Amino acid sequence: MRRVSSRALLAGAALGVAASLVHADDTKQEIQKYQRMTAESSPVELWEMEGADLWKQKRGPNNVSLERCDLGMGPGVLKGAYAHLPRYFKDTGRVQDLESRLVTCMTTLQGFSEQEATKRVFGNADKPSDMEYLAAYVAGRSRGVKMQVSTNDPKEKAAYEMGKALFFYRAGPWDFSCASCHGTEGKRIRMQELPVLSSPKGARGTYTTWPGYRVSVSQLKTMQWRLNDCFRQQRFPEPKYVSDATIALTMYMAVNANGATYRGPGTKR
Amino acid sequence: MTKTSIYLCLGALAAALAAAQSAQADPSPMEVRALLHKDFHAKGQATMSRVDQDDLQFLCTVTHNKPSAKRVKEMEADQHATIAYPADGKYMGDWTKGQKIAESGAGMTWSDKPGTPGGGGCYNCHQLSPKEESYGTVGPSLTAMGKKRGDGLEVQKYVYGKIYNSKASNLCSQMPRFGTSGSLTEEQIKDLTAYLLDPASPVNQ
Numbered sequence: 001m002r003r004v005s006s007r008a009l010l011a012g013a014a015l016g017v018a019a020s021l022v023h024a025d026d027t028k029q030e031i032q033k034y035q036r037m038t039a040e041s042s043p044v045e046l047w048e049m050e051g052a053d054l055w056k057q058k059r060g061p062n063n064v065s066l067e068r069c070d071l072g073m074g075p076g077v078l079k080g081a082y083a084h085l086p087r088y089f090k091d092t093g094r095v096q097d098l099e100s101r102l103v104t105c106m107t108t109l110q111g112f113s114e115q116e117a118t119k120r121v122f123g124n125a126d127k128p129s130d131m132e133y134l135a136a137y138v139a140g141r142s143r144g145v146k147m148q149v150s151t152n153d154p155k156e157k158a159a160y161e162m163g164k165a166l167f168f169y170r171a172g173p174w175d176f177s178c179a180s181c182h183g184t185e186g187k188r189i190r191m192q193e194l195p196v197l198s199s200p201k202g203a204r205g206t207y208t209t210w211p212g213y214r215v216s217v218s219q220l221k222t223m224q225w226r227l228n229d230c231f232r233q234q235r236f237p238e239p240k241y242v243s244d245a246t247i248a249l250t251m252y253m254a255v256n257a258n259g260a261t262y263r264g265p266g267t268k269r
Numbered sequence: 270m271t272k273t274s275i276y277l278c279l280g281a282l283a284a285a286l287a288a289a290q291s292a293q294a295d296p297s298p299m300e301v302r303a304l305l306h307k308d309f310h311a312k313g314q315a316t317m318s319r320v321d322q323d324d325l326q327f328l329c330t331v332t333h334n335k336p337s338a339k340r341v342k343e344m345e346a347d348q349h350a351t352i353a354y355p356a357d358g359k360y361m362g363d364w365t366k367g368q369k370i371a372e373s374g375a376g377m378t379w380s381d382k383p384g385t386p387g388g389g390g391c392y393n394c395h396q397l398s399p400k401e402e403s404y405g406t407v408g409p410s411l412t413a414m415g416k417k418r419g420d421g422l423e424v425q426k427y428v429y430g431k432i433y434n435s436k437a438s439n440l441c442s443q444m445p446r447f448g449t450s451g452s453l454t455e456e457q458i459k460d461l462t463a464y465l466l467d468p469a470s471p472v473n474q
Contacts, residue, residue, distance in 0.1 A: 055391050162304065165296040168333070169305075170326045172319045173452060174445035175436075177330070181407075189393050189405045235377045237315040243308035 042267040044136065044213045047128070051137025054130055060110025069105035071098070071138065083143035083262045084143040086251045088153040095159040097250045099224045102134055118241050122225050125218045135211045135222045135265075142262045147208060155250070156211035163252025164247060167198060172235040178249070180234075192269075203256035209266025215262075216269055223250055225264045298322060298330055313379035317400055325436060334441035341440045349437035351449040352430050360425035360462050367464025370457050377452055387452055389432070394444070397464070398471035401416055407443060415466035415473040425446065428462045 055066045071081035072089065092104055099121070106117040109232040123129035151157045170177040181189055182197045195202035211222045227246050231239050241247050296304075305320040325344060328336050336344070354360075369388075375386015391397060394407035418424045430437060433448030447453040453461070464470050 063310050162301070163299045165298075166304075168330060169298065169322075170330045171305075171322050173450040175326055175329075176445075177441075180443050184407065187405070187407045189407065191403045231309075232315075232378050232380060235315065235319065237309045237317050237319055238312040238379060240308050240310060245304050245308035248304075269454050 006062050038195075039215075042213050044140075044220065044265045044267060047133055047136035047213070047265065048130075048140040048155070049137075051133035051135070051140075055137055060106065060112045062109065062111035064109055064111075066102075066109060066134075068103050068109060069102070071101055078138060078141035080142050080145040083145040083147050084141045084149060086159065086247050086254060088155045088157075094244070095153075095155050095247055095251060097223065097242065097247045098135055099131060099222060100140060100247060102131065102138070103242055121222075121241055122217065122228070128220060132220045132222055136220050139211055139262075139265050143264070145262050147204075147254065147257045147260050147262055149251070149258055151255055159248045159251040160255050162245075163248035163250070166249050167252055174235045176228065176234045178234070181230075197253050197256065200256055200259070203253050204260035207253050207257035208260050208262045209264045211264060212266040212268045214268045220265065221268075223256060298327055314377070314381065314383040315379035325440065329362075329441035332441075336440060345437055345440050348434050348440070348446070349430075349450070351446075352433045352437060353386055353455070354426065354429065354449065355455055355459065360422070360429040360459060361420070361466065362456060362459030362463045363473075364460065364463040364467040364470040366457075367460035367462070368398070370453070370461055372401075377450075384452065386457065389447060389457070394396060399474070400471055409438070411465060411472065413473055415468060415470065418466070420466040420468065425462055425466060428465055429458055432458045432461055 012013065013245070058065050068075045070076075070089075070091075071078065072084055072087045073079070073081045080099055086095050088095050089101070089104070091108075094100070103114065103117045105121050106112045109112055120129050121131045121133050149156075167178040168183075170180070177183075179198065181194050182202070185196050185199070185202075187194070195206040197203050197206065210226060211220055213220045224241060224246060227249060228239060228241075231237075302320060302322070306317065309317065309320060311317045315352035322330065325348065328340060328344065371389055371391035373388025374383055374393055376390075381387060389434035391411075392401060392404045394405040396404040396406070396412050399412050414428075432453070434446040435442045435444035436446055436449075444450060448455070448458055464473055467473070
């Protein structure tokens with residue numbers, strides 16, 4: 001990790017202390033207080049700054065920056081782009097989420113192979129990944145923008161419907177679907193109240209805060225990571241990075257969150 | 270529970286489902302399964318066969334967990350038949366070991382070491398010992414279960430069977446089939462039964 005590291009880790013450590021202080025308290029009020037506290041001292045901006053540098057840096061075999069990357073609003077337009085993703089892209093013929101589209105730009109503009117572009121997409125506390133920096137930067141440029149994800153294109157509609165079907169598909173040794181943990185209002189897993197992502201209320205509150213900085217691990221996590229770890233806990237095999245299945249699920253949640261103001265990257269426990 | 274049997278008649282079912290729906294048909298479980306096979310890969314102990322639904326998972330998915338009474342009756346009987354009750358006729362083990370199993374949420378993921386005993390993750394969804402404040406609410410509270418129901422042999426057998434295969438008495442329950450799926454051993458299920466029913470267990474204090 002480059003210059004961000006020490007500051008971010010300090011902030012993370014301070015938040016960790018705060019976390020332990022409220023550990024024993026199980027009242028909703030205390031949890032909310034803690035959430036406010038962590039949001040106020042979140043190091044998310046450091047990730048965004050690092051991402052901005054990466055965005056402008058000339059990289060790859062072609063030695064160009066990502067500044068002409070088209071995230072759906074035209075080449076180089078970042079404002080509001082994340083609030084309109086996933087969406088159908090003519091040039092690839094695919095519905096793509098942010099991370100998938102970043103891979104496209106890294107391959108088509110910068111000349112990386114797909115393998116190189118996705119070599120290390122999930123970082124750790126010592127060394128975040130380039131994808132995490134970039135996702136934080138791009139998502140942050142939609143802060144304050146209303147979620148407006150389209151299902152007008154038949155492929156977008158199909159992705160949404162597939163995402164919905166995936167959400168309720170029960171399988172694996174424990175018979176879990178996404179809805180096993182995210183399907184009933186007002187239920188908790190241990191102390192964690194899990195959002196019902198099939199409802200606008202749950203999706204709006206949650207989708208609009210991802211990617212998110214996780215205080216407990218001092219890392220910024222992307223939506224692709226979130227889905228990956230959900231499937232791990234669902235006792236499924238591993239989803240391939242930026243695969244159609246993961247993008248369909250993201251589409252389902254994003255459309256359910258439509259109308260809410262994007263306020264991420266957020267801060268998580 | 271055979272996976273093959275369901276896929277033999279799946280084509281007909283998918284066609285019937287498609288006919289019942291409008292032009293903007295929802296993807297069938299068959300299409301979902303095909304996508305999962307394309308977009309997932311095996312990792313650790315999590316093999317690709319895990320994305321294939323057995324007949325119960327299929328039925329609960331397509332009926333949104335509300336199958337017809339007739340199917341429930343038939344399939345609960347099938348599920349009940351999978352329960353292997355202990356040969357020694359003893360259902361209760363050591364509640365102190367049961368507590369650790371109830372607290373652990375490990376097991377069966379791609380990052381868990383295969384072969385190492387997993388947990389039941391009971392506290393993820395149930396309240397058990399009143400002393401444990403971090404409990405989930407997806408399932409009913411089981412606090413004081415032994416106090417309320419006693420620890421007679423019939424109750425013991427019921428609890429053992431419920432942990433072994435919850436679907437035998439509640440077909441589309443969200444609770445895993447811990448014995449049937451091979452997630453917990455006979456000894457572990459006995460220890461959990463004791464944790465729930467033993468008068469000395471914290472659950473009943």
